[in-house]
Amino acid sequence: MLLNWQKQQLGLLIAMDRYFSTKKSTRAKLATHRLKQVLPASGLGCILEVEGLVERFKSLQVPKPEEQYCGILSYGHSNLLYGYYSEPIKTTWRMV
Numbered sequence: 001m002l003l004n005w006q007k008q009q010l011g012l013l014i015a016m017d018r019y020f021s022t023k024k025s026t027r028a029k030l031a032t033h034r035l036k037q038v039l040p041a042s043g044l045g046c047i048l049e050v051e052g053l054v055e056r057f058k059s060l061q062v063p064k065p066e067e068q069y070c071g072i073l074s075y076g077h078s079n080l081l082y083g084y085y086s087e088p089i090k091t092t093w094r095m096v
Contacts, residue, residue: 024095
């Protein structure tokens, strides 16, 4: 088992007899984008096309019909799918 013990007060993970700090020290911008198209994927999940971005995103969870927006984390030069929303949220920051 990789994760043996987690102690919240110290913020350390002990895995395979090594200590890792779990302090979130990097900020990532979270912006909401409208879903352009939801494509079926082979197997589980779906592929998402998002307005305003060139990339497509793979998700194991298919958005519900009322969820027309998705949150995208901009982390460095990469974009990560964060979640689905029924209405747009204001642009904010998340610690990662």
